[in-house]
Amino acid sequence: xxxxxxxxxQRALREVARDVCTRWSPEAEVRRLMGTPEGFDRTVWRRxxxxxxxxxxxxxxxxxxAGAGLVELxxxxxxxxxxxxxxxxxxxxxxxxPALLAAGDDAVAAELLPGVLDGSTVxxxxxxxxxxTWAPAQPSVTTDGGTLTGGQAHVLDGAAAxxxxxxxxxxxxxxxxxxxxxxxxxxxxxxxxxxxxRRQARLRFDxxxxxPVGSAGAAAxxVATARRTAAVVLAAAAVGSAxxxxxxxxxxxxxxxxxGRPIGSFQAIxxxxxxxxVDVEHARSAAYHAAWAADEGTDDPALAADLATVVxxxxxxxxxxxxxxxxxxxxxxxxxxxxLHYKRAxxxxxxxxxxxxxxxxxxxAVLEPA
Amino acid sequence: xxxxxxxxxxELVAETARRVVAEHPPASTPRDExxxxxxxxxxxxxxFPHGSGGLGVEAGLQDLADSVLQGAGxxxxxxxxxxxxxxxxxxxxEHARPEVAAELLRPLATCEELWCQLFSEPGAGSDLAGLATRAVxxxxxxxxxxxxxxxxxxxxxxxALLLARTDPDVPKHRGLTYFVLDxxxxxxxxxxLRQMTGAAEFNEVHLDGARIPDSHRLGExxxxxxxxxxxxxxxxxxxxxxxxxxxxxxxxxxxxLWRERPDLRTPTLRDRLTQLFAAADAARLTGExxxxxxxxxxxxxxxxxxxxxxxxxNQAVYDFxxxxxxxxxxxxxxxxxxxxxxxxxDETAGAGDVQRAFLRxxxxxxxxxxxxxxxxxxxxRLLGLxxxxxxxTNRPWREVPxx
Ligand SMILES: Cc1cc2nc3c(=O)[nH]c(=O)nc-3n(C[C@H](O)[C@H](O)[C@H](O)COP(=O)(O)OP(=O)(O)OC[C@H]3O[C@@H](n4cnc5c(N)ncnc54)[C@H](O)[C@@H]3O)c2cc1C
Numbered sequence: 001x002x003x004x005x006x007x008x009x010q011r012a013l014r015e016v017a018r019d020v021c022t023r024w025s026p027e028a029e030v031r032r033l034m035g036t037p038e039g040f041d042r043t044v045w046r047r048x049x050x051x052x053x054x055x056x057x058x059x060x061x062x063x064x065x066a067g068a069g070l071v072e073l074x075x076x077x078x079x080x081x082x083x084x085x086x087x088x089x090x091x092x093x094x095x096x097x098p099a100l101l102a103a104g105d106d107a108v109a110a111e112l113l114p115g116v117l118d119g120s121t122v123x124x125x126x127x128x129x130x131x132x133t134w135a136p137a138q139p140s141v142t143t144d145g146g147t148l149t150g151g152q153a154h155v156l157d158g159a160a161a162x163x164x165x166x167x168x169x170x171x172x173x174x175x176x177x178x179x180x181x182x183x184x185x186x187x188x189x190x191x192x193x194x195x196x197x198r199r200q201a202r203l204r205f206d207x208x209x210x211x212p213v214g215s216a217g218a219a220a221x222x223v224a225t226a227r228r229t230a231a232v233v234l235a236a237a238a239v240g241s242a243x244x245x246x247x248x249x250x251x252x253x254x255x256x257x258x259x260g261r262p263i264g265s266f267q268a269i270x271x272x273x274x275x276x277x278v279d280v281e282h283a284r285s286a287a288y289h290a291a292w293a294a295d296e297g298t299d300d301p302a303l304a305a306d307l308a309t310v311v312x313x314x315x316x317x318x319x320x321x322x323x324x325x326x327x328x329x330x331x332x333x334x335x336x337x338x339x340l341h342y343k344r345a346x347x348x349x350x351x352x353x354x355x356x357x358x359x360x361x362x363x364x365a366v367l368e369p370a
Numbered sequence: 371x372x373x374x375x376x377x378x379x380x381e382l383v384a385e386t387a388r389r390v391v392a393e394h395p396p397a398s399t400p401r402d403e404x405x406x407x408x409x410x411x412x413x414x415x416x417x418f419p420h421g422s423g424g425l426g427v428e429a430g431l432q433d434l435a436d437s438v439l440q441g442a443g444x445x446x447x448x449x450x451x452x453x454x455x456x457x458x459x460x461x462x463x464e465h466a467r468p469e470v471a472a473e474l475l476r477p478l479a480t481c482e483e484l485w486c487q488l489f490s491e492p493g494a495g496s497d498l499a500g501l502a503t504r505a506v507x508x509x510x511x512x513x514x515x516x517x518x519x520x521x522x523x524x525x526x527x528x529x530a531l532l533l534a535r536t537d538p539d540v541p542k543h544r545g546l547t548y549f550v551l552d553x554x555x556x557x558x559x560x561x562x563l564r565q566m567t568g569a570a571e572f573n574e575v576h577l578d579g580a581r582i583p584d585s586h587r588l589g590e591x592x593x594x595x596x597x598x599x600x601x602x603x604x605x606x607x608x609x610x611x612x613x614x615x616x617x618x619x620x621x622x623x624x625x626x627l628w629r630e631r632p633d634l635r636t637p638t639l640r641d642r643l644t645q646l647f648a649a650a651d652a653a654r655l656t657g658e659x660x661x662x663x664x665x666x667x668x669x670x671x672x673x674x675x676x677x678x679x680x681x682x683x684n685q686a687v688y689d690f691x692x693x694x695x696x697x698x699x700x701x702x703x704x705x706x707x708x709x710x711x712x713x714x715x716d717e718t719a720g721a722g723d724v725q726r727a728f729l730r731x732x733x734x735x736x737x738x739x740x741x742x743x744x745x746x747x748x749x750x751r752l753l754g755l756x757x758x759x760x761x762x763t764n765r766p767w768r769e770v771p772x773x
Contacts, residue, residue: 131697132696132697132698133697134697154697154700191701192701192702192703192704193700193701193702194699194700194701194702194725194729195700196705200700255773256773257493257771257772257773258494258495258496258497258500259496259497259500259760259762260497260500260760260761260762260770260771260772261761261762261771263496266742266758267758268742268745268746269742321685321732324732324736325735325736325740325741325742328495328496328736328740329490329495329519329520329572329733329736329737331732331736332565332566332732332733332736333563333564333565333566334564334565334566334568335563335564339566339729342566342732343566343729346692346699346700346728347699347700349693350692350695350696350697350699350700351697351700354696354697356636356638356693356696
């Protein structure tokens, strides 16, 4: 399989993803959902799962998935990023499912995955500490005889989750635990976010009943695998969002007249748009590469994921800032869609440990090779 | 503050300020009364003439007056009436008839009358001189039709600086006239516009038969562009002027955050903050040097340097703050104005909210002249480089494409 060359099936998948995202996530719907507690429409989510079959793209067939890979998931993510489609793609599909599969607990997987894949179950991975630190060495939730105590913050899709995989410290080290979303002793609060198209939650556990998932030794690896998958999904979503921004900036530069001519005829604007194009192209290459590296081993998947994070977060931010600027006053308004993508870019850069941590891992991998 | 002002002027300003504070203790004096006393004593704009809120001394001495007045707990009028203090007053004192200036300046100074600036329009932002709002003379009253946009504070302002087209058949810069508009006129309708921070600082203003007495025209008919230049240069100075104190403004916020949050520090961020500090201090020193070198000459195109730099530096500093905050940067206080008040400014809607200030800084490179336009000004007016070819300046305004 040649890297960057999509198969006919992959191209068809992209068309389907583009079509449903365009239809189900017009801007008015994005804005309506921003004001709702869960931030997404469960009916749409179930249709994406049960009717269109897009929620199990990267899940092996023996677990009921499509048996495709991250390339396919990235294509879906790109379209959700372009349209800011509401839903727990990050929390459930990109984080919790890979963690569950990597934890190697077939019984729990068999129990949970059917509902996750048909869109009826929202599953979250709660792998932060009480300040939101990603995958802390010392989890701030502890387990004691089958119950969990402690707190976590910045848990993606944590408030909407019907079930949660919780990283907790136990006697044999950190381990994953399954908790029911409605379990007594669990309190959840949506955190007031900069990016209104994503939801993060603060969780409090007061002796919450929990079931161990997989072996304690496997938890850290499972969380790391999940983060790598989610990094590729975030990178691909950033590509879709950045492309959308670039398109709108270029359209505005072509049609807005000042001084009797289109503003795109001024080199300051034309060059800025050209730089934004380069950013989008680089982001696309890095994101696709990370997906191919994960699926086909075209590169070290960990390195490729970190590279994708570093490249796409910066590109997305720069393109978003440029799009505001090209639009002038309009770009600063609430009514204009640019800020929705801008806030996405700002927020995404800080998730999953943040882009600085990705850069540090990348440095370790490439600066002083053995 | 460094200044070339003679010692006698310094003493006059300091002495006058101490007297005002002694006679009108800020703690027990109502705000408008205190500001009125400052105006009467000539401390509102020290470089204005006597009787117009000034003492006829060097503009650089304003800092000295303010430090005495505000040091004693007096209000910061620029924060209450920024367009009034920063832009309207200098324009009015230079271009209004004396009796009109006398009528307008004192209530402006006491902040009983807030001001706004009706310049930008949907079709005319950077190309301000292309604006389409029409003013037509009817007897000794002008009648205005058109729409303005991005008007900060219009919802609270009593008066507006208005630029309108009085002759569409001459090239665009020559067909403009400048007015002071009473915002309570029934022909004025203000509609709030929400910005990405959630607040609604600015507005659309619809002018539908608004009336202005000819006495409230500033400058001659057709000379509006020249008057507007006074406003714009003062705007850039007001926005970009910066403080003469090291580590004030947005860099001060970053430094404070750095000191309060040792848990967030990394060597990379430390280096970045150092670079930002150096850039901020170079900008501060350039402002100081400009003030000293220009003495009392009006600010020229070099006044665009602090505006350009200040805007981009603010953005870089808040970008830094967000990176420093890490995952906390993904949180936001509230996008809904507090207590249902929809005119909350970003200053009142959540003090100390770095994320809000960060979003607000996106506008800095747009408001008061975009960075692209300011770079053109520096390149063309300061460096003497040729402009881009123009097709819009010598034709009648009517014939220039707009949109
Ligand atoms: C928060 C805020 C408050 C404001 N308050 C006021 C106010 O109180 N009163 C008021 O009158 N106005 C106000 N403004 C309006 C402001 O002055 C305009 O937004 C600004 O002049 C830009 O105009 P525009 O938005 O129409 O953008 P445009 O002029 O359409 O510019 C779009 C893009 O084209 C670029 N461009 C345009 N011409 C050129 C050129 N010749 N060369 C290179 N690039 C060019 C611009 O730099 C920009 O990137 C405010 C704006 C903001 C954001």
